[in-house]
Amino acid sequence: KQEVTQIPAALSVPEGENLVLNCSFTDSAIYNLQWFRQDPGKGLTSLLLIQSSQREQTSGRLNASLDKSSGRSTLYIAASQPGDSATYLCAVVHGGSARQLTFGSGTQLTVLP
Amino acid sequence: DGGITQSPKYLFRKEGQNVTLSCEQNLNHDAMYWYRQDPGQGLRLIYYSQIVNDFQKGDIAEGYSVSREKKESFPLTVTSAQKNPTAFYLCASSLPANEQFFGPGTRLTVL
Numbered sequence: 001k002q003e004v005t006q007i008p009a010a011l012s013v014p015e016g017e018n019l020v021l022n023c024s025f026t027d028s029a030i031y032n033l034q035w036f037r038q039d040p041g042k043g044l045t046s047l048l049l050i051q052s053s054q055r056e057q058t059s060g061r062l063n064a065s066l067d068k069s070s071g072r073s074t075l076y077i078a079a080s081q082p083g084d085s086a087t088y089l090c091a092v093v094h095g096g097s098a099r100q101l102t103f104g105s106g107t108q109l110t111v112l113p
Numbered sequence: 114d115g116g117i118t119q120s121p122k123y124l125f126r127k128e129g130q131n132v133t134l135s136c137e138q139n140l141n142h143d144a145m146y147w148y149r150q151d152p153g154q155g156l157r158l159i160y161y162s163q164i165v166n167d168f169q170k171g172d173i174a175e176g177y178s179v180s181r182e183k184k185e186s187f188p189l190t191v192t193s194a195q196k197n198p199t200a201f202y203l204c205a206s207s208l209p210a211n212e213q214f215f216g217p218g219t220r221l222t223v224l
C-alpha cells in the first residue's frame with residue numbers, strides 16, 4: 001500500500017529565506033505527483049502537477065522536483081513571504097486504473113515578517 | 114466562473130441522523146472525489162466516481178454513501194453507521210488521470 005510522508009511536520013522561517021519541503025513515497029509506480037496549498041479552514045489549491053515522466057515543474061517562485069526511483073519529491077520556495085504561510089500537502093496518483101490520490105499529512109509553514 | 118461548490122459550509126448532525134453534503138462542479142470534469150480530513154492529518158479518500166452512474170469505494174467508505182446521477186453533481190451522505198463523522202469534508206473533480214481541483218469544504222460536527 002502506498003504511503004506518503006512529509007518532513008518536517010512544521011517549519012518556521014524568516015521572510016526572504018529560500019526553503020525546501022520534502023515528500024517521500026513508498027511505491028515508485030506512480031502516475032503523477034501533485035503539490036497543494038491549504039489555508040486554515042479552506043479547501044486545497046493546486047500548486048504544481050508533475051507527471052511521472054517529468055523531473056520538475058516550475059510556477060513563479062515555486063519549483064517542484066520528482067525522483068521516482070528514490071521515491072522523493074521536493075518543493076522549493078524562493079524568497080519566501082508571509083503570504084506563503086500555509087500547510088503544504090503532496091499527493092501521488094497510483095499507476096493502474098483507479099487514479100486515486102494518496103496524501104501526506106502536510107508541512108505547516110510559517111514565514112515570519 | 115468555473116469551479117467546484119460545496120454546501121453547506123458548516124453542518125451539525127445529531128446522533129443517529131443521516132446528513133447529505135452537496136458537491137457541484139461546472140468544469141465539465143468526468144471524475145469526482147470525496148475526501149475526509151481530520152485535524153493535523155492528510156486527506157483520506159471516501160468514494161470516487163469516474164463517470165456518471167458509476168462510483169467506487171475509497172479507503173474509508175464505511176458509514177458513507179454516494180450517488181452520481183448527473184455529471185455535475187456528486188452528493189455524499191453521512192449515515193448513522195459512521196460512528197465518528199466529525200471532520201472536514203472535501204470534494205474534488207478532475208479530467209481522467211489529471212490534476213484534481215478542490216472545493217472549499219464542509220465542516221461537519223456531531224452534537
